[in-house]
Amino acid sequence: MTSTRRTFLGYTALAGATVFASAVGLRGFRYPSPQFEPAATPRWAKHSVLGFRADGHGAFYQREDARQLVFRAYVPEPVVQVNGTFELKIGNVHPQAHLTIDGDGKISEERVDGLFRQVTGNSSKGTLTLRWVFPKQDHYRFTAIGDTGGDLELVWVLNRSQQLGADFVLHLGDYYYQPVDPKRTTLHLEKSPLPVFSAIGNHDFHNRFGGPDPQDFIQQIGPRNSTFTLGNIQFINLDTAVDHLPVSAGKRGQLLQHIQPLASRSQLSDYVVFAHRPITDPRPPETRPSNHSVEGLQEDVWLYRQLVQRGVKHVINGHIHISTEFDDRHIHTYISGQGLAHADIIGRRPQARILVGDVEPGIPVTYQWADLNMPFEAHCNERLHKILGGHDYADQLEPLKAACIAADG
Secondary structure (H helix, E strand, C coil), X not given: CHHHHHHHHHHHHHHHHHHHHHHHHHHCEEECCCEECCXXXXXXXXXXXXXXXXXXXXXXXXXXXXXXXXXXXXCCCCEEEEEEEEEEEEECCCCCCEEEEEECCEEEEEEEECCEEEEEEEEEEEEEEEEEECCCCCCEEEEEECCCCCCHHHHHHHHHHXXXXXXXXXXXXXXXXXXXXXXXHHHHHHCCCCCEEECCCHHHHCCCCCCCCCHHHHHHCCCCCEEEEECCEEEEEEXXXXXXXXXXXXXXXHHHHCCCCHHHCCCCCEEEEEECCCCCCCCCHHHCCCCCCCCCCCHHHHHXXXXXXXXXXXXXXXXXXXXXXXXXXXXXXXXXXXXXXXXXXHHCCCCCEEEEEEECCCCCCEEEEEECCCCHHXXXXXXXXXXXXXXXXXXXXXXXXXXXXXXXX
């Protein structure tokens, strides 16, 4: 009997280990804080009272708000399919995007409020497809920058991007530095003059101020891995916030499996890959921390190989609070991580920069750097006050306080 019981327990343990290993292989672990890869962003919902259903493609479900279902777009041309008499609200849509409809049903009204669209209609006899088409133009521009936090620095980055003529912003991660940042980030993104498409940063993944990690980002900003095509360019958002185990597991690996080599796609001119941590840290080994690239357990080798095999020529990253570019073997890497513009404070002169990408028909993206020009009063937050309390920058604290008082007045 004892032997039989031991055999049974052994088989049970083996079966459990097999299931666990299979789950790790598919979903992956994230470390150094071990956890399964977070659940995917919800893409559909059914109204609890009115009974209509909405399915997002390039838009994810956020909440039910009175008679509405609320979605947020994470691509420039989101699609939502609706069934029934509906009231839909969708955010992060370009103010000049044009709504097209297809299928059974009709639209009663579409209201535009900044980046929000509120649509009412009826599709009780079938499915109605709502598609927002990005403004048609031969040339468009985007900016790319990370590590802004969620406070007034973020507000300035969004406004500066508009000043530079951008049509949208690629945010490279790290909104959540302060306890107030999750809430403030949501408010500032909702009031942004431009749509923002975001990679997840390590501070967003390990949000110490909310939870469960990283659900604040997933529910308020967007999925950790995604892709969209606009014109002749395909944009690829990859999660490099923390390490993957195995390196090919999870949504990132699944996404890359579906990306074909650029040479086989005649309608495309370029891939734009954007992520938080870079494959390689360009700083000298003796001066850099150990966690500022994806060089753990050969993840860098795997990711580099995946991108090169697909013909990726440029990668845009944040995480390191500098603005620089360098050749990483066959890939040219841009580090645009000065979203807090602390370099202006430390250097006591404006020097932070933001990356600008220009898209023309039939050719790869061209890049240039622009001055961020962040005003002193954009630094009025608790985090920087603590930093400037140190001996090295104490002379900056009083001018900052004066600028903040003037701004409040």
